[in-house]
Amino acid sequence: MSVEEYESLQGDRMHLPKKMTGDQVWYGPEMVNSDEWLYSLSDGDIDEIDAAVRAVEGKDIAKISKNDFQLPDFSKKLIEINNDVIRGRGFALIRGLPVEEWSIKSSATAYYGIGMHIGHARSQNAKGHVLGHVRDLGRDAINDKNARIYQTRERQNFHTDSCDIVSLLCLKTSKTGGASALVSSMTIYNEMYDRRPDLLRLLFDPFATDRRGEIPTGKKPYFEIPVYNYFENYLSVIYAPRYIDSAQRFEGVLKISEKKREALELFDTLANDPSINMQMSFEPGDIQFVHNHTMLHDRTAYEDWEDENKKRHLLRLWLAVPNARPLPDVYAERYGTVTIGDRGGIIVPGSHLNAPLNPI
Secondary structure, eight states, rough: OHHHHHHHHHHHTTTTTOOOOOOOOOOOHHHHOOOOTEEEOOOHHHHHHHHHHTTTTTTTTGOTTTSOOOOHHHHHHHHHHHHHHHHSEEEEEEEEETTTTSSSHHHHHHHHHTTTTOOOOOOSTHHHHHSSSEOOOOOTTTOOOOGGGGSSSSOOOOOOOOSEEEEEEEEEOOSSOEEEEEHHHHHHHHHHHHHOHHHHHHSSSEEEEETOOOOOTTTTTTEEEEEEEETTTTTEOOHHHHHHHHHGSSSSSSOOHHHHHHHHHHHHHHHTTTTTTTEEEOOOTTTTEEETTEEEEOOOOOOOOOGGGSSOOEEEEEOOOOOOOOOOGGGGGHSSSOOOTSSSSSTTTOOOOOOSSSSS
16 A cells, blocks of 8 residues: 555544444354354243233233333343343344244234333334334335335345334244344444545435335435434444435435445445354244344345245334434434434324234
């Protein structure tokens, strides 16, 4: 590297936050060989959860609160898990909920109740679903501009969701494929900081992102937020590559320059690098928690079963966490508000919060 090139790199880094440190920076090959992120439910944990489910029998799932769903001992472990997710590595997996023995209602109630010990449920779509279903509904996310990727069998691509923590409960697995992939957006930041700080700087500029037809009152059909945001000593990421691309169809949207396209492509290349990311295969009864502000998640494409009763099926929660990090005001464009514990989700006119037990 020439002196001029070195000085240019140093000049670009002067305008960036310093490299990230701590547990939030990790590499997949090391993480996948660790079990520090895995917690297996004990018989005692399951007994507590089962008792809590029976205690709220007949109650509207969408109205279950933390106080309704008492977990005297297991709640202490959930506090540790929550801290690991929002203060540490950014994700965790709970294994062993007996969903194959329980009805869909019992499984959904247990999952929702556990989630309320982590945060507050947010609407995931224009229908007001606080309990989401991730299942192939035969939608086409490329040609149907209002389709969402989770309604298909397509690969998702690394992205974030519009909440502090996204969670999944696996009910049934696919015939092949459908692995969960995770990557630290903090590690990606450090890699870009070292390699191409000139491109990294561009990711602090706003990018238009398609709302996919779910438009809050008074808002455009897209929102504009930078990929990386640095606020009160926290670096956060918000990113949906397919929807950044599809937003380019709207009138008035600033076209992505060649240089910014190069920055997005490097970001994606790093996210897809197997030396940086990791994959995990779900088992029925697995509950995953992922911190959107420091992580990206993906799902590989999959082949499903012919039998409708065997098809891949996951439940999902979007959670606003009471002890979460502060976010800059620009996040209100997507999150509605940046008030900690009461932000995120998709609220549109006429939506009513509900927890359906079937994919619709």
